[in-house]
Amino acid sequence: MTGFDLRRSLRWGSIAGAVMVFTCAVGLFEAFEDRLLVYPFLSLGHVLLLWFLPLAGYQATNEPVLEGMEAPSKGLHNVVAGLVAGLAGGIVMGVFTVVVDALDVRDVFVRLSVRLVDLLTHGWGVPGGLVLIVAVPALLGMAGGMLHLVSASARRRLILALEWALVVALLEQVFSQVLRQIRLGAVGDIIFTRRALEWWAALAVAALVALLSERARGGVGRIRGYLFAADAARRTRNSIWSALAVLAFLIVLPQLLGSLLSELLANVGLFLLMGLGLNIVVGLAGMLDLGYVAFFAVGAYTVGVLTSPISPRFDLEWSWWAALPVAILMSVVAGVLVGTPVIRMRGDYLAIVTLGFGEIVRILFLSDWLAPTFGGAQGVRNVPGIPVGVAEIRGSQPVGVLYFAFGLVLVAAWVSWALQESRLGRAWTAIREDETVAAAMGINVVRAKLNAFIVGAILAGLGGALFAAKVGSIFPSSFELLVSIIVLVVVIVGGMGNIPGVAVGAVLLIGVLGGPTQPGLLAEFAEFKLLIYGALLVFMMLRKPEGLLPSVRRSRELRGEELSQDAWLDRPSGDVEVDARLAGG
């Protein structure tokens, strides 16, 4: 088990090489080569190119510590394996560079340019620069291997410190903005130079994180203990307190963030609203609805047509509040219209048919036939904001939109939670688990599924109504299939069937990466957003299908107790025997 395993090192090395080649080929390296993270030497492009190497070097000899077995010994072999893995990756990269330099493949792979070779070889040209291309990965691989030699806690601190330094550098915009808002803008000016973190500041951040990490771990443990207290009454009380704390945080937050960041968070709120709705349809009732955007479009168009002074057909100029009930009603109608024919289908068929319906709705809004009402490709413009007292909430004042979106999200979250805990919620979960048996229990499957569809449609319609007032003009192109898919990814990444999970998914994907047309914190990744979405989705499906934040119950169940019972043989006479069997191996 211990010792140096050449094949394994080579395998990890070649994976690292493939990652590097891929990064170059899709243009990630070239695009971010000049975006400095740590001034003056580390660019985002280099991080993206090389991040996998230490990991590969580490994985080349990473053995799990097995209960009852001797712990694998640490030593030179770890370093050698890391070095070999890095070297292998470097050689893959070297061959790649030579090929790109020798052959002109730009017709097919547009990103594999002369400039790329220049950047990779640091301007040293092909024979000379190859030393660099092989040596740097080898050293990084070795560094990864060396991680085995330090203690587990030191390793954890080191990795955490590096991660945080990178996160601070990457989110320079947020940090300097928040510093400005709390009148510490001068600090921001000192630690950030040309959008990058000064090297000494990066070291300081890393050192700080390393120092504080153990304490923070204890804190996280305490918070978890606090939230998931075993005693049900205390758990309820504690979660009320933490909900209040989150609420207070949400009220203060927009004051700390400038309008730009508030805009981002308002988008998060919008997608969270839709995510909560889709969560009911997909997460609770288990119906894979790929045409969810249809209801979003119906809500937005209804509000647009009823409130806009230049609405193509109507001349109503209603206030947003008057249009809202109509928008919700229309969403319900749309939910029933789409739901009724598809409700008897299951699984893949339902997904395909809803996908079709989603596109049909968009094409209808785009069509000449409905253009007299909905404006066709011209859309509906001059949609007014939401009047609240004397003020008006509209897209040009993102802080107001943010507060309003938060309000709607809170209502939606409360509704989802109440439904989830209700008799209907239990019927949905039962249907998701086994439709036939659910019917045999006396659940009216068709009606319950239709209800899920309608609740989902209402929340999406609400999102659409908010969207219309926020952006002020509505075009069919805002309602592409991509919106449905991204809302679905938000739900999946966060954790299906779980409200805080959807919130985490929305913040992470919409806030950080950005929505289908909305920019996120990492606006520079806009071009690669879908690539990252896809990669994330694949990763989640393979590694964490239960989502980033599985529900409390689920995470409690997944602890050891369950593992030892999972799929065991039938146990006719109690647990003693099983314990003996487990201990005996």
Place this chain on the structure above:
Amino acid sequence: MASSRPVLEFRNVHTHYGPVHILKDVSLSIYEGQIVCLLGGNASGKTTTLKTVLGMVVPTAGEVLIEGEVVNGWRTAQIVARGVSMVPENRRLFKRMTVRENLEIGAYLRKDDTSADYERILDMFPRLKERLGQRAGTLSGGEQQMVAVGRALMARPRVLLMDEPSMGLAPVLVAQNFDIIRQINEAGTTVFVVEQNANMALSIADYGYVLQTGKIVLADTAPNLLANPEMRQAYLGEVG
């Protein structure tokens, strides 16, 4: 044991899947307090019979009666509300729901207080007490069977339908299972068991029907069926 009117009755029932004739002129009567078993091999129409009781398959001819009332064309929920509940083949629990939630779903249609039944079921299966918060899919086969039976009993049925309770269980558990069926029956619930394991089923049943390619070929009291030479040869694995 037989009272005047059957709790559940089939009168000359025919069913079709598309054009295919499944049940052919099936008549049976299940009286209050009995255990009645329906025996038959694969594809003899056993499961279709249960689905017909529950209204999931609608008879193309004939009548299904519950306590003397014709229920042809009723929705499943209505029939369940009338006091029929089922333990499906292979248990089919809601695997990602907890044991408690599985039991609660069983009482989905009930509006009255279910806590007494809940306690009764936990007394019947004390093993489940420590498993209440656990996902049903992680239980052992025997425990899953307990949950499946408990789930059906939560509806406080007048007639309990059991689809192949012995399937996929170790012999010890099968015996235990039939013991449970007898207990449930002694507590006053009428039981209709559909089984391939004829020996086991007849050992606890009052009356038995034998179904062959959709037709009832034998119908008699359990002791008579056990003694019937034809039966012994065809279903009880006796040679010559």
